Amino acid sequence: xxxxxxxxxxxxxxDLSISTxxxxxxxxxxxxxxxxxxxxxxxxxxxxxAHSAARAMRRGHSTLIGLIIPDVExxxxxxxxxxxxxxxxxxxxxxxxxxxxxxxxSEERQVRALSEARxxxxxxxxxxxxxxxxxxxxxxxxxxxxxxxxxxxxxxxxGIDEEAALREATGHLLGQGHRRIAYVxxxxxxxxxxxxxxxxxxxxxAAGLSVPHHLVRLGRPRRDFASDAFSSLWxxxxxxxxxVTGGARLCAGVLEVLGRMGLKIPxxxxxxxxxxxxxxxxxxxxxxxxxxxxxxxxxEFLLRRIRDGRREADSQNTPVYxxxxxxxxxLRASTAPVGT
Amino acid sequence: xxxxxxxxxxxxxxDLSISTxxxxxxxxxxxxxxxxxxxxxxxxxxxxxAHSAARAMRRGHSTLIGLIIPDVExxxxxxxxxxxxxxxxxxxxxxxxxxxxxxxxSEERQVRALSEARxxxxxxxxxxxxxxxxxxxxxxxxxxxxxxxxxxxxxxxxGIDEEAALREATGHLLGQGHRRIAYVxxxxxxxxxxxxxxxxxxxxxAAGLSVPHHLVRLGRPRRDFASDAFSSLWxxxxxxxxxVTGGARLCAGVLEVLGRMGLKIPxxxxxxxxxxxxxxxxxxxxxxxxxxxxxxxxxEFLLRRIRDGRREADSQNTPVYxxxxxxxxxLRASTAPVGT
DNA sequence: TTGTACGCGTTATCAT
DNA sequence: ATGATAACGCGTACAA
Numbered sequence: 001x002x003x004x005x006x007x008x009x010x011x012x013x014x015d016l017s018i019s020t021x022x023x024x025x026x027x028x029x030x031x032x033x034x035x036x037x038x039x040x041x042x043x044x045x046x047x048x049x050a051h052s053a054a055r056a057m058r059r060g061h062s063t064l065i066g067l068i069i070p071d072v073e074x075x076x077x078x079x080x081x082x083x084x085x086x087x088x089x090x091x092x093x094x095x096x097x098x099x100x101x102x103x104x105x106s107e108e109r110q111v112r113a114l115s116e117a118r119x120x121x122x123x124x125x126x127x128x129x130x131x132x133x134x135x136x137x138x139x140x141x142x143x144x145x146x147x148x149x150x151x152x153x154x155x156x157x158x159g160i161d162e163e164a165a166l167r168e169a170t171g172h173l174l175g176q177g178h179r180r181i182a183y184v185x186x187x188x189x190x191x192x193x194x195x196x197x198x199x200x201x202x203x204x205x206a207a208g209l210s211v212p213h214h215l216v217r218l219g220r221p222r223r224d225f226a227s228d229a230f231s232s233l234w235x236x237x238x239x240x241x242x243x244v245t246g247g248a249r250l251c252a253g254v255l256e257v258l259g260r261m262g263l264k265i266p267x268x269x270x271x272x273x274x275x276x277x278x279x280x281x282x283x284x285x286x287x288x289x290x291x292x293x294x295x296x297x298x299x300e301f302l303l304r305r306i307r308d309g310r311r312e313a314d315s316q317n318t319p320v321y322x323x324x325x326x327x328x329x330x331l332r333a334s335t336a337p338v339g340t
Numbered sequence: 341x342x343x344x345x346x347x348x349x350x351x352x353x354x355d356l357s358i359s360t361x362x363x364x365x366x367x368x369x370x371x372x373x374x375x376x377x378x379x380x381x382x383x384x385x386x387x388x389x390a391h392s393a394a395r396a397m398r399r400g401h402s403t404l405i406g407l408i409i410p411d412v413e414x415x416x417x418x419x420x421x422x423x424x425x426x427x428x429x430x431x432x433x434x435x436x437x438x439x440x441x442x443x444x445x446s447e448e449r450q451v452r453a454l455s456e457a458r459x460x461x462x463x464x465x466x467x468x469x470x471x472x473x474x475x476x477x478x479x480x481x482x483x484x485x486x487x488x489x490x491x492x493x494x495x496x497x498x499g500i501d502e503e504a505a506l507r508e509a510t511g512h513l514l515g516q517g518h519r520r521i522a523y524v525x526x527x528x529x530x531x532x533x534x535x536x537x538x539x540x541x542x543x544x545x546a547a548g549l550s551v552p553h554h555l556v557r558l559g560r561p562r563r564d565f566a567s568d569a570f571s572s573l574w575x576x577x578x579x580x581x582x583x584v585t586g587g588a589r590l591c592a593g594v595l596e597v598l599g600r601m602g603l604k605i606p607x608x609x610x611x612x613x614x615x616x617x618x619x620x621x622x623x624x625x626x627x628x629x630x631x632x633x634x635x636x637x638x639x640e641f642l643l644r645r646i647r648d649g650r651r652e653a654d655s656q657n658t659p660v661y662x663x664x665x666x667x668x669x670x671l672r673a674s675t676a677p678v679g680t
Numbered sequence: 681t682t683g684t685a686c687g688c689g690t691t692a693t694c695a696t
Numbered sequence: 697a698t699g700a701t702a703a704c705g706c707g708t709a710c711a712a
Contacts, residue, residue, distance in 0.1 A: 006705055017683045022707065030681060047476060052456040053393040053402065054705035057688045062393065073418045082412050085439045094453055097437045099425045113434055116392040136387060259623055283599055346689055357699045362691070370697060394689035397704045
């Protein structure tokens with residue numbers, strides 16, 4: 001007891017060589033069916049379990065994929081993680097999960113740990129400003145970046161057209177006659193924050209209106225920021241008649257404070273939410289994100305690249321690939337023409 | 341290029357032995373400061389990254405923890421995963437995530453993969469009926485089970501007092517004068533389903549009332565089941581005045597169909613939700629679960645046991661440990677006295 | 681069809 | 697203070 005069965009053990013017990021046992025278990029064609037059967041039986045009764053680390057060392061590559069995200073509690077990232085985990089499982093890979101909370105130090109530490117584990121590839125939603133070392137580490141293997149986009153990270157990007165998403169959402173409200181439209185979004189140190197704000201602005205410009213910058217609040221993509229931001233907006237002399245959110249957690253924060261204040265949607269204020277948390281299926285007009293599609297697309301892309309990279313010596317001359325998915329505006333009961 | 345720096349490379353470059361380099365990098369006391377400095381500098385410029393698989397093989401144990409859950413999109417499991425990931429990170433471990441969707445075949449396959457990776461321990465929310473092989477695999481290392489409890493899995497359990505949770509929730513409604521209280525819960529093949537139903541029943545018994553079994557619907561813990569179940573309940577001649585949910589996804593399903601039917605909460609029906617998804621902070625009376633606490637407690641327990649197991653040869657004679665956490669009923673605006 | 685032998689990158693033991 | 701060497705479990709080129 002206290003000892004795990006190895007090929008050597010099986011070989012000794014069966015009076016065979018290690019290589020024969022190894023070949024039998026990997027169904028090598030040149031091993032007799034009879035031997036295979038004997039070996040498999042012995043492996044089964046002894047509870048033999050292959051040692052993937054040893055195998056990886058020998059082969060020179062592991063079956064590990066590293067996923068680096070800010071927060072798996074966030075519905076969106078949860079969906080991302082699930083999609084990728086299923087991709088991995090299907091392809092015989094396992095997923096190592098790292099949660100950064102957007103802290104660059106934690107990010108570096110965990111990316112280093114993933115590197116030490118010799119993951120075959122990285123899927124990363126990078127923090128706003130990763131440490132220099134992090135880039136170096138991520139460059140050691142195939143890598144794709146999701147949603148947020150960092151040019152320093154010379155890695156293929158998968159995400160949505162943020163500008164179009166916010167432009168459409170804001171345009172919808174403008175079409176309903178709203179003018180005092182507030183925007184609670186992420187700060188501009190994230191590519192997503194920049195794109196979304198631009199989309200918000202473009203909607204006004206397209207309508208020949210001036211952008212109500214005094215109704216814009218940008219900050220960390222957290223619920224409490226959004227709650228505070230909306231409170232301050234509502235305290236202004238010119239209250240907004242509608243609010244657009246620029247992130248899932250920001251949306252949650254706005255909804256929370258609306259509830260606390262007892263404001264009715266859309267009677268007191270129209271709301272466009274962000275993301276697809278199942279609970280606001282009930283009534284929330286929302287910017288719907290194809291999280292699962294992004295996960296699958298990027299996962300399959302990465303896995304393909306990993307396999308390719310093993311054949312061709314080095315296909316490092318990869319063009320900067322990008323896959324732009326489309327969000328869609330899902331109309332529900334949380335928006336209404338102004339003054340109704 | 342195409343070659344990862346190893347200790348051997350560093351040794352050759354510095355004209356030192358491999359052992360000296362290894363010792364220098366692990367800050368061995370008997371290496372001169374000067375040598376350490378030289379080695380560290382060389383390691384840094386060459387971008388040396390340790391190889392944890394090789395280390396694990398040599399040492400006989402990895403720094404991997406396997407987490408097996410049905411679904412990480414579920415808020416509750418998301419919180420669990422996050423808590424555990426942080427536990428792991430803090431202790432120098434990494435977390436391998438497996439999503440089973442409660443499919444025993446997928447579960448077995450993934451648990452096997454984790455076994456092959458020689459995870460140092462398992463944290464598992466088991467499917468209702470795991471394959472026999474799965475038990476064998478999980479028995480190969482330290483293991484804790486969460487929430488759901490399987491006796492065949494002789495592993496310490498961390499969860500909540502399900503009976504008390506539902507008793508309290510149901511009692512609250514009874515106290516508000518409700519009698520036709522519906523219950524939409526998980527089927528009885530899960531320990532959670534059994535405990536929750538019993539709690540529902542106990543509330544009636546404690547009040548000297550008979551249990552309204554015709555208002556009880558049990559099934560798979562999925563949103564669509566709950567939606568259908570509530571629809572059928574509402575179609576009955578004796579419509580319920582209140583509904584208690586026995587799971588997070590079931591709660592989401594009930595809320596969804598309520599929205600579709602245009603029913604007002606609590607005017608048309610009182611609702612007790614399940615779990616802590618941030619979005620129903622607004623107005624939902626809910627059975628609140630200490631997901632993060634459970635994750636931390638079980639994670640620390642497992643990590644401690646892993647460390648202990650390395651000192652003492654085999655401390656297999658472990659008593660069946662259980663940590664019962666308490667849920668709490670959070671009162672909000674979704675329940676009201678009957679007939680108001 | 682099966683066996684022998686080497687190396688993957690580390691760490692630990694024993695020597696110097 | 698440093699070096700040589702064995703071993704962890706596996707896969708494969710080469711030999712038989």
